[in-house]
Amino acid sequence: MSALSLVDRSVIEVKVNQENILNVKNLSIYYGSNQAVKNISFEIAKNDVTALIGPSGCGKSTFLRSVNRMNDLIPISRSEGEILYEDINILDSNINVVALRKEIGMVFQKPNPFPKSIYNNITHAIRFSGIRNKSVLDEIVESSLRKAALWDEVKDRLHKSALSLSGGQQQRLCIARTLAMKPSVLLLDEPCSALDPISNAKIEELILDLKHEYSIVIVTHNMHQASRISDRTAFFLNGDLVEYDITEKIFTNPNEKKTEEYISGRFG
Numbered sequence: 117m118s119a120l121s122l123v124d125r126s127v128i129e130v131k132v133n134q135e136n137i138l139n140v141k142n143l144s145i146y147y148g149s150n151q152a153v154k155n156i157s158f159e160i161a162k163n164d165v166t167a168l169i170g171p172s173g174c175g176k177s178t179f180l181r182s183v184n185r186m187n188d189l190i191p192i193s194r195s196e197g198e199i200l201y202e203d204i205n206i207l208d209s210n211i212n213v214v215a216l217r218k219e220i221g222m223v224f225q226k227p228n229p230f231p232k233s234i235y236n237n238i239t240h241a242i243r244f245s246g247i248r249n250k251s252v253l254d255e256i257v258e259s260s261l262r263k264a265a266l267w268d269e270v271k272d273r274l275h276k277s278a279l280s281l282s283g284g285q286q287q288r289l290c291i292a293r294t295l296a297m298k299p300s301v302l303l304l305d306e307p308c309s310a311l312d313p314i315s316n317a318k319i320e321e322l323i324l325d326l327k328h329e330y331s332i333v334i335v336t337h338n339m340h341q342a343s344r345i346s347d348r349t350a351f352f353l354n355g356d357l358v359e360y361d362i363t364e365k366i367f368t369n370p371n372e373k374k375t376e377e378y379i380s381g382r383f384g
């Protein structure tokens with residue numbers, strides 16, 4: 117038996133005992149009559165990095181947005197099925213969406229800091245929720261920026277505009293802003309696609325660090341990125357979940373021919 121297969125087995129054994137944080141059951145999502153996600157079911161493990169891959173338009177972002185109900189903002193969107201988070205169906209009409217988005221935070225493709233200071237970007241939502249004590253806010257700002265690996269770069273200019281930061285720093289600020297809400301799940305929609313290779317590497321390093329504390333779901337078009345940072349990978353095609361498995365398996369020995377064709381660059 118090769119050393120690699122021994123490693124694979126131990127990885128799989130650990131994962132089997134892992135707790136799930138999200139349980140997707142028979143989920144379908146429509147925009148008017150267009151069904152963008154087709155009756156998918158899978159479980160997302162706690163403290164894993166789960167990558168969603170697949171060609172453009174296959175439903176990755178639609179699925180990701182449904183996990184913190186961002187699709188609610190699109191009037192023609194509707195969904196069927198369930199996404200269970202701690203046994204609560206996120207899609208229920210009586211869910212407190214504001215509270216849900218604190219628990220399940222989202223970072224978008226393009227860094228979108230507020231046109232405010234670095235400090236105020238972090239504290240904006242927290243102050244809104246009623247926390248005004250300066251030393252508490254200072255502590256949250258420092259710990260969030262440290263977790264996002266940005267503190268050392270900005271600690272001397274917290275009151276400067278966030279827009280003065282580089283693209284990569286802005287994206288880490290957006291991650292820090294999300295972390296400040298103390299989420300348990302982080303949804304990342306192509307967070308590196310607008311960034312240079314060095315910023316990209318920093319975000320990947322950060323994701324690997326954050327997964328000890330958070331469960332992370334990331335949409336990426338970058339196959340190398342998915343294989344470098346994720347524990348499990350879900351391959352979407354035309355709204356179907358074609359295959360979902362341990363990342364190493366998907367990238368070395370997928371079950372489905374379509375998965376193999378996609379990851380080897382034959383389409384998409």
Ligand SMILES: Nc1ncnc2c1ncn2[C@@H]1O[C@H](COP(=O)(O)OP(=O)(O)OP(=O)(O)O)[C@@H](O)[C@H]1O
Nearest residue numbers: 147150152170171172173174175176177178179190
């Ligand atoms: N706001 C919207 N209104 C109507 N249809 C939409 C909307 N957003 C997405 N769709 C449709 O849903 C389907 C899935 O799109 P989605 O953006 O989820 O795919 P994706 O896999 O994330 O693509 P990409 O990799 O290009 O971001 C596509 O047919 C798309 O046209």
